[in-house]
Amino acid sequence: MLDDASPSAPQAVTTALPAASHRLQPLLHDLVSTVLAPTVALSGGDGQIRPAGVQGLFHADSRALSQATLTIGGREPEAVGHAPRGPGGSRFVALARWLGDPVLDPTVRIERVRQVKPGGMAERVEIVSSATVPVAATVTLELGCDFAPIEVVKSGGDTVEAEAERTAPGEISWSSDGVRVTVTGEGARAESAGHARTAFLSWPVELAPRGRVTLSWKVEVHDPGAVVTAPARAAEWAPGAGEPRIAAADHRLSRLFERSLDDLRSLRLAETAAPGDAFLGAGVPWFLTLFGRDSIWAARMLLPLGTELAMGTLRVLARRQGTRIDAGSGEAPGKIMHELRRHEFAVEGSGLRLPAAYYGTIDATPLWIGLLHDAWRWGAPTEEVAALLPCLRAALGWLGEHADPDGDGFVEYLDTGGRGLANQGWKDSGDALRFHDGRQARPPIALVEVQGYAHQAARQGADLLEAFGRPGAARWREYAAGLAERFRVRFWTDGPLGRFPALALDRDKRPVDALTSNIGHLLGTGLLTGAEEAAVADLLVAPEMAGGFGLRTMSAEAGGFNPLSYHCGSIWAHDTAIVVAGLARAGFAGHAATLAEGLLAAGETFGYRLPELFGGDDRAALGRPVAYPAACRPQAWSAAAAVTLVHAALGLYPDVPVGRVLLRPLAGAPLGPVSVRGLRIAGAEVGAAVDREGEVVVTGLPAGISTERAAREVS
Template identity: 35%
Template sequence: MDDAYSVQTTAADAGEADGLERLMALKDGDTFLVADGWGDMKGGADGLFIHDTRVLSRLVLTVGQARPSRLSSGVSQDNVYFTCHSTNRPLPPMGGRSAPAGVLHIERRRFVRDRRMFERVRMANHGVEDVLLPLAIDFAADFADIFQVRGTRREQRGTLAAPAHDGRRVTFAYDGLDEVRRTSCLAFSEPPARLSGSRAEFMFSLPKGKRCDLYVECGSELCDQPDEARFRLNAVAARLAMRTRRRRGASLRGPRSPRFNDWLDQSRADVALLTTDLPTGPYPYAGVPWFSTPFGRDGIITAWQMLWLDPSLAKGVLTYLAMRQATEFSAFQDSAPGKIMHETRGGEMSALGEVPFGLYYGGVDTTCLFVALAGAYARRTGDFDLIRTLWPNLIAAVSWMKDHGDVNGDGLIGYQRGAETGLSNQGWKDSEDSIFHTDGRFPKGPIALLEVQGYAYAAWRAMADLAATLGDERQAEWAGQAERVRALVEDRFWMEDEGFYAIALDGDGAQCRSIGSNAGHLLFTGLPSAERAKRVTKRLLGAEFRSGWGVRTLATGQARFNPMSYHNGSVWPHDTAMAAAGMARYGERRAVALLLGEIYAAAAHFHLRLPELFCGFERNTGEPPIAYPVACLPQAWAAGSVFLMLQSALGIGIDAIAGTVEIDDPVLPAGIDRLNITNLQVGDGRVDLAFQQMGNHTVVIPLRRDGPVSVRTVR
């Protein structure tokens, strides 16, 4: 996302594909933890982070001076627990015979709750003799800022205090250059035989057939003594909190085959994991580990993906972003009055202004998307109380679009970063090499991106629709502005010889004639004519875009095409989902079902958890998709993709104002013969729907209807 602050990790920090060890993540609120498959943290791309600061950078467990032999590990499907099962290697002699390998079972079970890591190390002796078990835990806390962990160099740092320790606890402290003291505490339920500022050594006497437990906690505040009761109490609370988040809104169940349902459950659990309940309401953070914070664009698109099932996310996102709407000009923050934020951060480097992301507005599309989501939310819920509350923010947002977003004065929204510290490209493809001419040259600014004009069109349409309900006399003005944007895009971006839209216009108004997936987002907004939409769809479904695992971000044969790049040929699930939803707007439901099937096949190879992106190599029989080494996993708009694609394939439109659910020519993906939707709220009513494959058609049957809800089918 932030091209100026790219991730610096080794291949071993990446995914499990190609035999590499994948990192595993837990999250609760503004706290997240990343560790390897053993549960160890080694100070690379891992650690325990609180508010963008790593408060525990090392935690490595050894048994008999060796790493245990791992049997299995993973995160529970509800994303609450990490568990690693392992066994011992041969233990050194302890006053007698050495214990052979494979007689001890070591289980590490861990979760995160309330700014704290809780862990239980359970050791069981399955041998025929008693065992003396030497166990050691090496640890450290470097208090590195998240941007340091990602590879940004700092000329100066604050002061790291020497660790202090007593019988069962070690406390760490760091005095930052921002004059904030940051602390953390690591505590054990049993007193170590030896304890220093970096290592705890234990000696457990383990009779045959018996087990014992060691409880470990780490948080930013002084730890109470860990024990079984604290572990159990907080584990129950963590699971209940996650269950509450997962059960918001309507639910989906597929056929009897559990695989598809497992994907739905995993995706819903990933959205729930990344959602933080803020004072303004639930907000889906972008992704772990690098983007576990509110992002404007990511939050809006994730909320839009989930809108038909769970409108509470959209309400939380709109409310939060409205409170952080810019009110002044700042080149460093890339802000102007009315603009909606791109990103916010809480670490030391952001506080000091070493990076601009403490509260950063360098996203050209977020303001338009904010307005468009408000319109979609109003149609979906009929909640005009919220719209009236947000009306001043919406007016300020469209004022920014007109007065400051139109940097060239040509009626199009453009960008050029305000300071060298900001993002050079400010659409969703924000890596520095993602926008270029057909010969590979980078365009001069300001740049007007294709999809951003579509978002602007949707925003003006939304304001006109909202004004009609609220009685605002500017309805006609805003509707006219939407049509002017439509005409400009059709005139200036369309390439008749290519049958496609240019990816952008440069500062001279010349087309950047690269062929990219951005046109799929334009379809999502409904801007193109039906004839041009058909031509764009045909090309997006062709071999130059379709990898067999989804739609590539850039067509093959284009300058800078690279299937291993971040934005120039990779596959992003949310990008494919947006394109599919755009095709569905123009009646291409079978294409949506086809792409949904491809994304499902990719998810099956990623343990049913879609990463932020993966490589865009062509699909070959019997071979899995190729992982992108440092993709966020989980990632919010990747997890939400399946729900947007299902809505599009099923042709579901919800109008709470009219109290209707409209089903337009539904199609189920291949291999899925039925799908049930339960507890779908429409205004003051609720309805359950069953979709069933009948020959060559998919039919919908309302199973339960409570309140004033009507279901209409369209063919």
């Protein structure tokens, strides 16, 4: 998901840059995100938005406020705590110990209650005194706006504050290129500094003994050029009737699930031109927009909560499906796009220049096919699935005609335009693909997991074509069979822990022999035999891979391993969850539980808001995971990982077209008893519960759909 131009996507450059020219990506790990897409506030833990780094109020890839710092009596309050308040909400608590009674206990408390909405933010500042004497002070809010594009902020580039204008009593505005930001303070005095780059709202405040006062201010963003907006409809799993409810013996699973649902609600987006189709923005703050791979995976992981998000995501991407060959954008007929921006995404000094609609992804197209198939199995409306069959045929056409440019029988990528992403799988940083000895692989690259996605997509595409009476199913089943045969010959390699599928084939068709998490994505794709799946499962839970808080992206024994590298030793929540799901469905309950336990422990450490990724250090090193400092948080597929863990524990696998739900809960209930209300199958609200022995009971299934218990082959 990340580009090649930041510390999050390292380059193969070893020459040190002069300090003056070495731009650093701002750190995120200690900031508080308050988001209701497409708008997000990033502040310190004290609620202050300071003119530094990535702090600010952002809307649709642009910074609307670069500063909002509060003082009382000329001093900043001293922070003592903060907490989330549901989607788009945060509360910050601070003290003004220099005011009030001269005693050890603080007697003046400030609470800053923040509520972000699409296109704006409102704050309520509550000042409460428990002092025995009157308190008088001036509360001042210092404001700034720089309209900085997100890619400039991300690369640590220079920004310039815009000129402020007092437009009405208590009102300040900034304007640039059709975008207007307006801040209004109720009952406040508005003023600007002499250079008109900084503006102020101020309120004189007087509190009687044990008194309180509430101040309020808000910001509105008028941005007609934004390409994303809030969806027109609430989610199927929105609060209210049918909202998913969980009860679990392991409180970590319950809390992770509940917090993740709030984050997922806050990340919902739609295209400005088509607000009826929702999808999930990839992550805050760098990627709060449409990302093919990320939006698809997140929607796929959320299918137990309903198919509406999946169908919206499919339609949004189908409308932008490729129709021509374009080396600059990576577009090709039938190809699904990678990311959408309001303008070219160019990062200073990197050479990276991505067009607003960029197609540089090798996996989004087969994953799109997989999402359509899985949504159909979960009971998406037949007419909605049928309407996308022409796009399915186009996507299969890309797989057969454009995905293998050198004709060796494998799906591969190469950035022929020279200004796009060098690596185009989910591990898309510049140094992600390494041999066991640490050497970097050179493109064109055929990734291991992409062969699994392609194999599964061909078979699933065939199932859809056949079910809807369309021709071509036999061709794609033959394609899948041939790919599996070639894969078995070319990809398997030897390593210290035994034979395993290589990470990739490089430009010389050599197996890239590092042991990585990528091979876990093969589980359930049909590319492996049962014995091969068992071998892969054992490798994934070996200490070298699972010694941290989840699944490492690369074995700790590999030459390129670094626990805080972006893709060569860190742990990604979604990656771990995808592998947990594959292990669970294949019957490897113990293996799945080992990885799931790591994520639950990490979730507890991160306040049940799993970041995009975190360090892959051994558990014994610090007893808690190390933050990756530039990770998005919240992030769509990391939040969706909580739903995947619950789904794996319950083991419900619907096939609505044939009227069946296969039941395969984790044997022995290693995650403890779990019950959930508000799951959805074929649009009906369903409940499911697993007891201490691992037996599952399902209630509320629609008429004509029955359950069938799967044989337990492995534990």
